[in-house]
Amino acid sequence: KTLYGANVIIFEGIMAFADKELLKLLDLKIFVDTDSDIRLVRRLRRDISERGRDIEGVIKQYNKFVKPAFDQYIQPTMRLADIVVPRGSGNTVAIELIVQHVHSQLEEVRAARLAALASAHQCHPLPQTxxxxxxxxxxxxxxxxxxxxxxxxxxxxxxxxxxxxxxxxxxxxxxxxxxxxxxxxxxxxxxxxxxxxxxxxxxxxxxxxxxxxxxxxxxxxxxxxxxxxxxxxxxxxxxxxxxxxxxxxxxxxxxxxxxxxxxxxxxxxxxxxxxxxxxxxxxxxxxxxxxxxxxxxxxxxxxxxxxxxxxxxxxxxxxxxxxxxxxxxxxxxxxxxx
CATH class of the missing domain: 3.40.50.2020 (Rossmann fold)
Structure with missing residues (x-):
């Protein structure tokens, strides 16, 4: 879907930093880090209550596939981030700082764009179109x-x-x-x-x-x-x-x-x-x-x-x-x- 007039576009995903071309387009890269124990608890809760799986099977899959894949492919991308937010959505201080930063950057961009618009046409002839x-x-x-x-x-x-x-x-x-x-x-x-x-x-x-x-x-x-x-x-x-x-x-x-x-x-x-x-x-x-x-x-x-x-x-x-x-x-x- 095409978006018009969006001031902020949020692109998210566990492999968001994997594409080098995409990284060039990102103005701010954020890695939301969560303790491994919490990640395991979330998976246990989801798989047992929503998918009807047993605890032993979930832990076995986690230790054999999920955690090794995370350590090999996801964790290393943390070094590419501009900001690392520990504790995820519970870290309200970090989230507030990010929001303030985005607001200030938008204001700077807007002021620069308006100044450029005001001066760009000076001393230029009107276009032939x-x-x-x-x-x-x-x-x-x-x-x-x-x-x-x-x-x-x-x-x-x-x-x-x-x-x-x-x-x-x-x-x-x-x-x-x-x-x-x-x-x-x-x-x-x-x-x-x-x-x-x-x-x-x-x-x-x-x-x-x-x-x-x-x-x-x-x-x-x-x-x-x-x-x-x-x-x-x-x-x-x-x-x-x-x-x-x-x-x-x-x-x-x-x-x-x-x-x-x-x-x-x-x-x-x-x-x-x-x-x-x-x-x-x-x-x-x-x-x-x-x-x-x-x-x-x-x-x-x-x-x-x-x-x-x-x-x-x-x-x-x-x-x-x-x-x-x-x-x-x-x-x-x-x-x-x-």
Whole structure:
């Protein structure tokens, strides 16, 4: 089973340290040691009460096979451990120290990652996979309206929906088309173009991305829609996957991934990762957003260089809370759906 958004992954087993390649992946190696007498008592209790065996047979098997195998194969791996915990789960002090260490390491990694995100895009040109809707006077005017804090809720919804419609139309123009010939009602041939892909599937990142679905349905007949719920953990600041519903057989589709705003790109990158794990080719994923920050654009483009990124505007900064500056505020709050 694929895990998304896991901050700590625990891998356990008596032969956990046997594979050298696996050892390289482990950040912290713990050997839980228990006295040999206690191990024997546990085996006696289990085999006699649960398996109906006699004491003599259990002890004979233990001395002949179990203990020699432990001494030869398991005990030597203790030297590979970073921490040896005696008395197992009863050693609450050791367990508490390990938990504190893991928390401190996660905080250090998070701080380093956020600092890297904030500085990585500086002085770099925007990636070639980015396509920004042409800033015509009309588009600029609609941005002025939705960015204005004095704009009423009705106007904000109306003009943001208009921008979404234009954004979807712009994204569809980037899909692959091939030449075709049709016959007009007058019996004349017309050299035209037709979509050369299998079909188009929309996937919204809940909850804000859901507001872009009507614009997609308005221009794509019988489009299939999937949803992904990704929320940021308030304690760790990391995205976590909570819900996933995708249409069947999307591996050959062009997938339009929708989110209203992209600041750091963390949620968008997790959503792309989910699509890739469902066999959607990277170059068939279109990430659409009403507004993006440069940090988010660079993060997504660096992680997935073949994903097409499409937006109506790119703002340069994010604040300490990783909100886009100047931005449009909290989208769900302004359109009244939160």
């Amino acid at each position: 980015l396509s920004v809707l042409k800033s015509t006077p009309q588009v600029r005017g609609m941005h002025t309206i939705i960015r204005n804090k004095e704009t009423s809720r009705d106007e904000f919804i109306f003009y943001s929906k208009r921008l979404m419609r234009l954004l979807i139309e712009h994204a569809l123009s980037l899909l692959p088309f091939q030449s075709c010939t049709v016959q007009t009602p007058q019996g004349q041939d017309y050299e035209g173009r037709t979509y050369s892909g299998k079909q188009i599937t929309g996937v919204s990142i809940l909850r804000a991305g859901e507001t872009m679905e009507p614009a997609l349905r308005a221009v794509c007949k019988d489009v299939r829609i999937g949803t992904i719920l990704i929320q940021t953990n308030c304690n760790t600041g990391e995205p976590e996957l909570h819900y996933l519903r995708l249409p069947k057989d999307i591996s050959e589709d062009h997938v339009i991934l929708m989110d209203c705003t992209v600041s750091t790109g963390a949620a968008a990158m997790m959503a792309v990762r989910v699509l890739l794990d469902h066999d959607v080719p990277e170059d068939k994923i279109f990430l659409l957003s009403l507004l993006m920050a440069e940090m988010g654009v660079h993060s997504v483009a660096y992680a997935f260089p073949r994903v097409k990124i499409i937006t109506t505007a790119v703002d340069k900064k994010v604040n300490d809370l990783f909100r886009i500056i100047p931005g449009i505020g909290e989208y769900l709050g302004r359109n009244g759906t939160r």
